Amino acid sequence: MKSLRIRRVTVIGTGVIGTSIALGLRRAGVHVALADRDTASLAQAQLMGAGVALAPGAPAADVVVIATPPSTIAAVLRDAQARGLGAVYTDVASTKGGVLADVERAGCDLTTFVPGHPMAGREISGPAAGRAELFEGRPWALCPHPDTTPEAVRLVAELVAVCGAESTVLAPDAHDRAVAATSHAPHVISAALAARFAGADQTALSLVGTGLRDTTRIANGAPGLWVDILDQNAESVADVLDAVVRDLTRAASALRGGKGARHDALADLLTRGNIGREHIVGASRRAETEERTLTAAA
Amino acid sequence: MKSLRIRRVTVIGTGVIGTSIALGLRRAGVHVALADRDTASLAQAQLMGAGVALAPGAPAADVVVIATPPSTIAAVLRDAQARGLGAVYTDVASTKGGVLADVERAGCDLTTFVPGHPMAGREISGPAAGRAELFEGRPWALCPHPDTTPEAVRLVAELVAVCGAESTVLAPDAHDRAVAATSHAPHVISAALAARFAGADQTALSLVGTGLRDTTRIANGAPGLWVDILDQNAESVADVLDAVVRDLTRAASALRGGKGARHDALADLLTRGNIGREHIVGASRRAETEERTLTAAA
Numbered sequence: 001m002k003s004l005r006i007r008r009v010t011v012i013g014t015g016v017i018g019t020s021i022a023l024g025l026r027r028a029g030v031h032v033a034l035a036d037r038d039t040a041s042l043a044q045a046q047l048m049g050a051g052v053a054l055a056p057g058a059p060a061a062d063v064v065v066i067a068t069p070p071s072t073i074a075a076v077l078r079d080a081q082a083r084g085l086g087a088v089y090t091d092v093a094s095t096k097g098g099v100l101a102d103v104e105r106a107g108c109d110l111t112t113f114v115p116g117h118p119m120a121g122r123e124i125s126g127p128a129a130g131r132a133e134l135f136e137g138r139p140w141a142l143c144p145h146p147d148t149t150p151e152a153v154r155l156v157a158e159l160v161a162v163c164g165a166e167s168t169v170l171a172p173d174a175h176d177r178a179v180a181a182t183s184h185a186p187h188v189i190s191a192a193l194a195a196r197f198a199g200a201d202q203t204a205l206s207l208v209g210t211g212l213r214d215t216t217r218i219a220n221g222a223p224g225l226w227v228d229i230l231d232q233n234a235e236s237v238a239d240v241l242d243a244v245v246r247d248l249t250r251a252a253s254a255l256r257g258g259k260g261a262r263h264d265a266l267a268d269l270l271t272r273g274n275i276g277r278e279h280i281v282g283a284s285r286r287a288e289t290e291e292r293t294l295t296a297a298a
Numbered sequence: 299m300k301s302l303r304i305r306r307v308t309v310i311g312t313g314v315i316g317t318s319i320a321l322g323l324r325r326a327g328v329h330v331a332l333a334d335r336d337t338a339s340l341a342q343a344q345l346m347g348a349g350v351a352l353a354p355g356a357p358a359a360d361v362v363v364i365a366t367p368p369s370t371i372a373a374v375l376r377d378a379q380a381r382g383l384g385a386v387y388t389d390v391a392s393t394k395g396g397v398l399a400d401v402e403r404a405g406c407d408l409t410t411f412v413p414g415h416p417m418a419g420r421e422i423s424g425p426a427a428g429r430a431e432l433f434e435g436r437p438w439a440l441c442p443h444p445d446t447t448p449e450a451v452r453l454v455a456e457l458v459a460v461c462g463a464e465s466t467v468l469a470p471d472a473h474d475r476a477v478a479a480t481s482h483a484p485h486v487i488s489a490a491l492a493a494r495f496a497g498a499d500q501t502a503l504s505l506v507g508t509g510l511r512d513t514t515r516i517a518n519g520a521p522g523l524w525v526d527i528l529d530q531n532a533e534s535v536a537d538v539l540d541a542v543v544r545d546l547t548r549a550a551s552a553l554r555g556g557k558g559a560r561h562d563a564l565a566d567l568l569t570r571g572n573i574g575r576e577h578i579v580g581a582s583r584r585a586e587t588e589e590r591t592l593t594a595a596a
Contacts, residue, residue: 119507139505168504178502181494186513188564191571192545193487196479196538197578198570204476205581206466207437209417211516213582215484218509219575223568227561230553234560238553240494245546247490248539255528255536262532263525266486270521273489276496277517283503284511 006030006158010054010061010085012076014038014045016122017092018067019130022050024163027132033058045127054085061086063159069225070095070232074102081109088152090116090159094179096143096172098232110147114156115172117141117179118165125222136164141179143172180236187218187226188237189244194219304328304456308352308359308383310374312336312343314420315390316365317428320348322461325430331356343425352383359384361457367523368393368530372400379407386450388414388457392477394441394470396530408445412454413470415439415477416463423520434462439477441470478534485516485524486535487542492517 007030011022014036022032022045032051036042042053064086066076070093077089089112093099096115103113120138122129140160144153157167170178194216197205230237247269254265305328309320312334320330320343330349334340340351362384364374368391375387387410391397394413401411418436420427438458442451455465468476492514495503528535545567552563 119505121507121509138507141505170501170504174501175505178499178505181499181502182505182510183507185494186491186510188549188567189487189491189542189546190509190513191568192542192549193484194572194574194578195545195567195570196483196541197574200577201476201479203468203472204479205577206468207417207439207473207476207480208578208581209419209436209481211419211488212480212484212578214512214515215488216571216575216578217512219568219571221568221572223565223572226568227564230564231557231560234553238550241546241550241553243494244487244490245543245550247493248487248543248546251486251490252536252539252543255532255539259529262529266525266528267521269486269493270489270517270519270524272493272496273514273517274492274519274521276492276494277514279495279498279503280492280506280510280514283506 004028004030004158004162006062006155006162008033008059008061009159010035010064011051011067012036012064012080013067014041014050014127015067016125016127016129016134017118018065019045019048019050019127020120020132020134021065021067021092021118021159021163023048023130023132024135025159026051028162030162033061041127045130048127048130050127050130060084062088063155064089065159066091069093070099070228071102073099074106074108077103077108077113078106081112088112088114088155090114090142090156092116092118093232094183094229095232096141096175098176100143100145100172104145110145111149112152113145114148114152115143115145116156116160117143117175118160118163119183120165124220125225133164135160138165139168140165141175142167142169143175144169176233177236180233180240184230184233184237185240185244187221188230188241190216190219302326302328302456302460304360304453304460306331306357306359307457308333308362309349309365310334310362310378311365312339312348312425313365314423314425314427314432315416316363317343317346317348317425318430318432319363319365319390319416319457319461321346321428321430322433323457324349326460328460331359339425343428346425346428348425348428358382360386361453362387363457364389367391368397368526369400371397372404372406375401375406375411376404379410386410386412386453388412388440388454390414390416391530392481392527393474393530394439395474398441398443398470402443408443409447410450411443412446412450413441413443414454414458415441415473416458416461417481418463422518423523431462433458436463437466438463439473440465440467441473442467474531475534478531478538482528482531482535483538483542485519486528486539488514488517
């Protein structure tokens with residue numbers, strides 16, 4: 001990689017995402033200052049080598065990463081811009097339309113703000129779950145506002161590259177519709193499936209296979225954080241859930257109906273599932289191949 | 299393991315499950331004869347060392363494993379019993395009530411038949427996907443009919459142990475309700491989620507993360523085989539789908555409703571999802587611990 005223009009970064013919020021970004025940047029020799037209202041979380045991130053605590057009067061950062069819960073971003077950004085903490089700002093929230101609306105309402109400076117969303121996470125939270133390699137080969141969406149300067153986008157794209165991820169620039173509403181399908185609705189569906197086992201039916205649990213383990217892995221997410229995420233992308237998530245409910249309702253009624261109709265309706269759904277799965281695997285393979293190519297060229 | 303009473307096994311159907319059982323038995327020195335109407339599949343399984351082709355006039359096996367599609371089992375069993383192929387018979391179909399009803403209707407000898415179901419599989423099919431270790435540490439349900447002799451159950455349980463799996467004896471209807479929740483309904487739900495990507499929306503596919511890959515892995519199953527499985531367990535699968543549809547409908551309507559109700563309804567579902575996921579992981583851990591203990595004691 002050619003010499004970096006990013007030398008100092010401040011990360012506000014040392015949860016699993018903020019700490020992972022900080023560790024990825026530290027690995028490339030970037031100076032990282034950390035801030036978190038939770039002093040234990042801040043201390044843990046420092047202990048892991050993610051950076052030093054942000055000191056009053058420290059020089060302004062090239063990029064300030066806001067890695068706090070979605071509903072807090074506008075307030076944190078306004079405060080950070082008022083204090084002049086950095087030249088450029090980005091966030092990591094999994095919805096972008098709501099965040100941008102909040103940020104506009106709060107009167108923040110949009111020219112220096114690049115809304116972002118790394119497509120990676122862990123089902124466990126907190127700084128101790130942070131990993132420098134968490135974003136390697138993963139997509140990272142950037143959703144600039146029309147007022148955002150191209151220079152700000154370039155700087156944040158450099159930060160994304162340092163973390164080993166791939167920038168994808170797209171409109172906030174296109175982003176939100178996409179992640180409703182790829183991430184938010186799957187989370188609700190995985191929870192609805194896992195919820196069948198909340199009653200601890202020992203007979204059923206004695207027959208748990210790997211399929212159920214895979215399909216319910218993401219059901220482990222923290223409810224508080226996820227209600228916040230779903231709330232910010234409510235309409236798009238509801239649309240995906242409606243479509244899934246239509247398919248499942250048709251499948252249930254086919255299962256209760258006559259044999260001929262049953263076969264056709266189920267075979268149709270399972271075949272569409274096969275095709276969709278091929279597209280999903282194909283997309284993942286493309287991302288992995290691009291990553292290998294980049295690594296080989298570096 | 300103490301000396302084996304099973305010395306000769308015949309496996310009818312050399313798909314991924316039949317071939318894996320044959321390989322597991324061969325590893326323990328058991329003589330395995332193979333049969334399949336598909337000569338290419340039979341040749342492939344032999345090539346992999348899964349056994350020899352069943353020859354006319356070969357001595358009767360201690361156990362005959364019927365690893366053919368669910369709807370064919372009764373006919374295959376009746377034929378095998380008429381030819382005197384073995385002392386005891388078992389199958390591997392993922393539903394048991396339907397198979398037992400078919401077998402009774404076909405007038406098979408129930409005293410020597412032990413319906414079985416190994417809780418393991420691969421999302422790819424065919425003998426080449428067979429693995430001797432596929433069943434290690436996995437549950438394997440046995441659902442004897444009241445007429446099945448205890449001696450027949452003991453012999454099949456020995457076969458299960460040789461494959462490294464754990465026998466769980468339960469009633470056919472309890473088995474079918476349990477696997478509707480742990481395996482069959484999750485398959486339909488995973489397909490309904492993957493089906494959202496059948497249209498190849500490039501924006502959404504550019505943001506695919508690991509969560510979606512995990513939740514849709516099982517959507518890759520062969521539609522023909524799965525329609526057959528779902529058909530045999532229609533009522534129980536429909537009941538689980540109904541419950542999931544209720545939860546998803548409530549979630550979608552909460553997302554479209556006011557903020558207060560939205561938070562409560564979503565938090566409730568996600569919390570039940572967390573609890574269910576804990577039970578699922580706990581059950582898997584118990585199975586793994588028991589496996590390690592057994593291995594250490596062997």
